Amino acid sequence: MSTDYQQAREALGVSLRELRFSAPGGRLTGTQLAQRLGAGWTKSKISKVENGKQTLEPEELQQWTNATGQPEAYDGLLAQLRGFNSHIRSWRRQLAAGHRPVQQAIAAEYERSAVVHGFESVTVPGILQTADYARSIFTRYAELQRSRRDTEDAVRARLRRQEMLYDSGKRFKILVGETALRSLICSPSALAAQLDRLAGIIGIDTVQLGVIPFSASLKIPPVGGFWIHDERLVTVETWHAELWIDDAASIATYLRTWNTLRESAVYGADAQNVINAARRALSSR
CATH class of the missing domain: 1.10.260.40 (lambda repressor-like DNA-binding domains)
Structure with missing residues (x-):
């Protein structure tokens, strides 16, 4: 706090x-x-x-x-x-009307943003999720938060946000930990499709997708995820609330954190290799 x-x-x-x-x-x-x-x-x-x-x-x-x-x-x-x-938006309040309004609120911030920096350590970022992966996430969080189950509406809202990935006026700089590529938060088949989706993202000119491999040397531990919108807003999810941080000093700290994590990431063909390795490991289970 x-x-x-x-x-x-x-x-x-x-x-x-x-x-x-x-x-x-x-x-x-x-x-x-x-x-x-x-x-x-x-x-x-x-x-x-x-x-x-x-x-x-x-x-x-x-x-x-x-x-x-x-x-x-x-x-x-x-x-x-x-x-x-x-600045501290409790899930209890936010989810009173379901998950779709929360998706719509954050989508509005993406609309306002020209450059988005993101980091997720253990899950695939929402803006890169397939429908089945997102469906699993929303289902599990509805159970955890005892919130309204509007899963399909929430999935549609999340997928609509992904249209912004192809907006030439925007840039997405996203880091993902290798743990996210291997965590079975969904079924193996859904995760396989999700990994294929991530592999297909690499090469899109509006998206810089970096993967932090297990083997990477780390300057800081890659813990909770966060998203930075145009150096004016940072959003951080916790178990009880979503933090919206807009003071300059804190935003600067998150940018330094992102840049430090970036030093451990691989891109392009090297990122493809990490994703493909996770895909092969999943197929061998």
């Missing part, structure tokens, strides 16, 4: 504490406010919110302003909440 995010959450907590202190009729204790708020509220939760250790949902924020007798404060606090929540 970024320092800027935590500072913003703590600032919101201070604003909420001030509402409790300035309630019409006199200052409320944490216990008194929890009693006014009703079920699900405790003195402990009040303390966590005010100290920036827990974030309220918009409806809870409205309950707080009403319970402290200052409903007019809601709009300003909601804007404050949305300002920092936009």
Whole structure:
């Protein structure tokens, strides 16, 4: 979690504490406010919110302003909440309407971008996935997140995004770890088709696809994936949320990370050889 995010959450907590202190009729204790708020509220939760250790949902924020007798404060606090929540987009909230809207939101960022740098260590990047591979990914994540199963709509949305690979005004610089070529997140037949798809990507003038082989010398460990859009936005997926990072210093760090990882990658015929080796190993199973 970024320092800027935590500072913003703590600032919101201070604003909420001030509402409790300035309630019409006199200052409320944490216990008194929890009693006014009703079920699900405790003195402990009040303390966590005010100290920036827990974030309220918009409806809870409205309950707080009403319970402290200052409903007019809601709009300003909601804007404050949305300002920092936009940077940490929980999967629970994002997937409430299914996976397709998430795909559409990130597609809009690809539309805005002229140059996209990407890195994935253990899965094939979404923008290079076949339908069957993507279908397996969405199915497994719907199970994990207990989210709405709109798998086919999500697959179609992901495949539509791939049309941008052939836009002459865009450039995609993508790094993939060899682990992604061998991980059976899908059926062997689906992975075989996916590897064929990756092999076919090499040589497209808008895409620079690099593979980091198991045998490569590494300056840093290739851990979680990330995507950089025109040096204005970085997106990073975690198990609980998707991070949208837009401060210049952090973006610069991710660019340095990408460039360092690139030094371990192979391209062109050498990348083809790594993909083909993974394909042969799959066929021998």
